[in-house]
Amino acid sequence: MCSEGGERGSWTSQQLVIELDRILDLLGEEDLHLLPSESLGDDLKGLTRIGNRIDAEASRRLHRFDKDQGYAASGALTAQAWLRWQCNFTAATASERVQVSRQMDSLPETEKAFSQGEISYRHTALIARTASQLGDKFEAHAETILVRAARELDPWRLKRACMSLRHCFEPDGFLADANEAHQRRFLHLSQTFDGVFRIDGWLDGEGGAALQTALDSLLSPPAADDERTPRQRRADALVEMARRQLDGGELPQVGGQKPHLMVTVEMATLSKQPGSTAAELEWAQPIPAESARRIACDCSITPVFCGAESHQVDAGRTRRAIPPARMRALLVRDKGCRFQSCDRPPAWTDAHHIIHWADAGSDELANLVLLCRRHHYRVHEEGWRLSWGADGELVAAPP
Ligand SMILES: [Zn+2]
Ligand SMILES: [Zn+2]
Numbered sequence: 001m002c003s004e005g006g007e008r009g010s011w012t013s014q015q016l017v018i019e020l021d022r023i024l025d026l027l028g029e030e031d032l033h034l035l036p037s038e039s040l041g042d043d044l045k046g047l048t049r050i051g052n053r054i055d056a057e058a059s060r061r062l063h064r065f066d067k068d069q070g071y072a073a074s075g076a077l078t079a080q081a082w083l084r085w086q087c088n089f090t091a092a093t094a095s096e097r098v099q100v101s102r103q104m105d106s107l108p109e110t111e112k113a114f115s116q117g118e119i120s121y122r123h124t125a126l127i128a129r130t131a132s133q134l135g136d137k138f139e140a141h142a143e144t145i146l147v148r149a150a151r152e153l154d155p156w157r158l159k160r161a162c163m164s165l166r167h168c169f170e171p172d173g174f175l176a177d178a179n180e181a182h183q184r185r186f187l188h189l190s191q192t193f194d195g196v197f198r199i200d201g202w203l204d205g206e207g208g209a210a211l212q213t214a215l216d217s218l219l220s221p222p223a224a225d226d227e228r229t230p231r232q233r234r235a236d237a238l239v240e241m242a243r244r245q246l247d248g249g250e251l252p253q254v255g256g257q258k259p260h261l262m263v264t265v266e267m268a269t270l271s272k273q274p275g276s277t278a279a280e281l282e283w284a285q286p287i288p289a290e291s292a293r294r295i296a297c298d299c300s301i302t303p304v305f306c307g308a309e310s311h312q313v314d315a316g317r318t319r320r321a322i323p324p325a326r327m328r329a330l331l332v333r334d335k336g337c338r339f340q341s342c343d344r345p346p347a348w349t350d351a352h353h354i355i356h357w358a359d360a361g362s363d364e365l366a367n368l369v370l371l372c373r374r375h376h377y378r379v380h381e382e383g384w385r386l387s388w389g390a391d392g393e394l395v396a397a398p399p
Helices: 013-029 037-067 079-087 091-106 108-115 121-137 140-152 155-169 171-183 205-218 230-248 289-298 324-334 373-380
Strands: 186-191 197-202 262-266 279-281 302-306 313-317 349-353 368-372 385-388 394-397
Touching: 037 079, 037 091, 037 108, 037 121, 079 091, 091 108, 091 121, 108 121, 108 140, 121 140, 121 155, 140 155, 155 171, 205 230, 230 373, 262 289, 279 289, 289 349, 289 373, 324 349, 324 368, 349 373, 368 373, 373 394
Parallel strands: 262 302
Antiparallel strands: 186 197, 262 279, 302 313, 349 368, 385 394
16 A cells, blocks of 8 residues: 555555555454454554544545535535535534534644544534634634643543633633523423323523432432333433422412312222223323322322212312321331332322222221332332231232
8 A cells, every 4th residue: 555755656546445445344354253352442442543534534635625616516516515415414514524624724733633533523523613613712722722632532521621711712602602502492391192291302501400400319229129211210200300399389379279280080980990981180191090099099189089970070179188197107107118128208108098098998007008109100000919017017919
């Protein structure tokens, strides 16, 4: 192959690219099982560096292609359009690539580090973006600082360094960007056809951090039997936050009432009589009888009972609340979820009736037990059975 200094002889660019392809083919043909796996680390480092160099070379060529309208002969109107068409780039990527290539002349240190494969395209684009944001305020020593940082940091951390630098040189622009990010905030909460809710949204940095901090406080390390995925645990934490707000009674009134979840359910459904209709949760679609039993079990959510015959609300809002004194005794006795191996504190729990009050179970302490939401769900919807063991421990048997 060629080296610098005129030994490339009669090789054209195209031949060189074909040669590069051929070398990659040779690498691809190598049987990796025959290599000691620890030797692959050096390969990965080398290939990453070469990948960076290839990106830098593409950028160098793109600059000339763009400046001298190399794309025009194909009928494309801009280099960006050509890149989208011929290289399948998205519009945003194509225009960023062109922007970065145009800036390389004014960023000699960045270009050098990029062409030697020391920094990636992502790093280069971040430095170029910071330079164009700062304009005249971007001084040579700023470039030196960022290139040095780029050699050491991943792009995510380099981005923070770029933002800090920008804040030093141009605090007003930094503030304007923060305001723009704030304007982009939104939240969609929509219900899909099959009844689940979907959340979509953007929060600005501060809003996202507040939510993250609140969720983290509800996400203690998972218990040994916690089979939920991290994303399921996060979803549960968000719902838990909403439930605590509703239970805490500190939310503003709606229509003259404290907001609360309302379940409309017939007694026949609650006592699981055959042929009974599904219960309805306000804002949601019909829910299974067992879910209604769980919700009505504790009554921190207000059920509305319907007459079995008339299908009209005849009892009004009925709160079958456990008397406060008994509730206090239950909290003292159980001190949190009683499910084996669970350590959720009282604030995370519901009062469960071992024999449901709809099946004539009593409100006596012996029939009550604190369960966290997850274990309460497990008992009702997933069919675990609870009983008291000889030593007074709660025994939970799988379905
Ligand atoms: Zn229950
Ligand atoms: Zn529990």
